[in-house]
Amino acid sequence: DVKVTxxxxxxxxxxxxxxxxxxxxxxxxENMFWYRQDPGLGLRLIxxxxxxxxxxxxxxxxxxxxSREKKERFSLILxxxxxxxxxxxxxxxxxxxxxxxxxxxxxxxxxxxxL
Amino acid sequence: AQxxxxxxxxxxxxxxxxLELRCNYSYGATPYLFWYVQSPGQGLQxxxxxxxxxxxxxxxxxxxxxxxxxxxxxxxxxPSVHWSDAAEYFCAVGTASGGSYIPTFGRGTSLIVHP
Numbered sequence: 001d002v003k004v005t006x007x008x009x010x011x012x013x014x015x016x017x018x019x020x021x022x023x024x025x026x027x028x029x030e031n032m033f034w035y036r037q038d039p040g041l042g043l044r045l046i047x048x049x050x051x052x053x054x055x056x057x058x059x060x061x062x063x064x065x066x067s068r069e070k071k072e073r074f075s076l077i078l079x080x081x082x083x084x085x086x087x088x089x090x091x092x093x094x095x096x097x098x099x100x101x102x103x104x105x106x107x108x109x110x111x112x113x114x115l
Numbered sequence: 116a117q118x119x120x121x122x123x124x125x126x127x128x129x130x131x132x133x134l135e136l137r138c139n140y141s142y143g144a145t146p147y148l149f150w151y152v153q154s155p156g157q158g159l160q161x162x163x164x165x166x167x168x169x170x171x172x173x174x175x176x177x178x179x180x181x182x183x184x185x186x187x188x189x190x191x192x193x194p195s196v197h198w199s200d201a202a203e204y205f206c207a208v209g210t211a212s213g214g215s216y217i218p219t220f221g222r223g224t225s226l227i228v229h230p
Contacts, residue, residue: 004158031216040124042205042222043159058217090158100209100216101147101166106158 003027004107006091012113019078021110023091030096032074033104034058034066037088049074050096081114088112117142117208121221128196129229136191136224138206147209148189149218150180154202162204165189176200201228 007022023032031050035043035058045058047066055066063085067075074093078085089110094102118141128134140146147166151159163174170182180191189206206221 033217040222043220045217048217092159094216098216100218101164102209102216103149103161103164104151104159104218106151106160108156108158 004091004093004105006089006107006110008110009108010111010113012115013078013081014115015082017078017081017114019081019112019114021076021078021089021091021112023074023076023107024072025074025093025105026072027093027095027105028071029093029105030071031094031102032068033092033094034064034074034076035090035092036060036085037090037109043090046076081112083114086112086114117146117210117219119206119208119219119221121204121206121224123224124222125225125227127227127229130198131195134191134193134196134200134226136204136206136226138189138191138221139187140189140206140208141187142208142210145184147218148180148182149207149209150174150178150189150191151205151207151220152176152202153205153223159205162191196226196228198228198230201226 004025033048034046049055049068065077091107092104120139149164150162153159165172203223207218209218
């Protein structure tokens with residue numbers, strides 16, 4: 001089975017701190033994604049990556065950056081955390097090469113609280 | 116651009132009753148269609164998906180969905196709900212845009228199961 005892990009289930013940070021959220025997948029997937037999930041808003045795409053060192057902005061990239069130095073690892077960075085970034089963050093991956101029909105495999109999520 | 120509408124924010128059913136969760140999409144051609152489930156505190160898991168062939172698709176956990184092109188709908192059904200089905204359900208559309216394959220998620224429907 002594909003396994004996507006996220007470094008923390010719960011995280012509490014202070015306003016202005018730099019925050020790193022880590023995601024690792026163990027199935028050699030090409031594509032990786034970061035979403036944030038808020039009640040009533042569903043999943044919104046922050047960034048995605050289709051190859052090592054490649055990244056593309058999603059729908060809500062402001063205030064975030066990403067890093068993909070190795071194929072299996074995709075990091076989300078909050079340069080200066082703000083209270084409006086309190087949310088659930090979900091990482092996902094897809095194998096690549098299967099087009100629009102590929103299944104997304106999700107990690108368990110990181111619930112971030114910014115005080 | 117594609118869009119997905121889940122008109123019901125919450126659905127409450129009694130255990131053993133039948134279930135139907137609605138999903139409507141907007142897209143010019145036949146898209147890939149997905150249903151994902153998110154149990155409390157967890158990431159999303161694929162229930163089923165459709166692109167072509169038989170318009171009635173069987174998934175895991177006893178769920179099925181029917182694609183109706185004339186109604187642009189992909190409703191999820193289960194004949195008899197179990198208490199463990201209480202979760203958040205997301206419909207998604209997978210399409211190609213500019214060489215990328217990024218799914219669009221609906222806002223989700225929260226299923227509450229009464230004993």
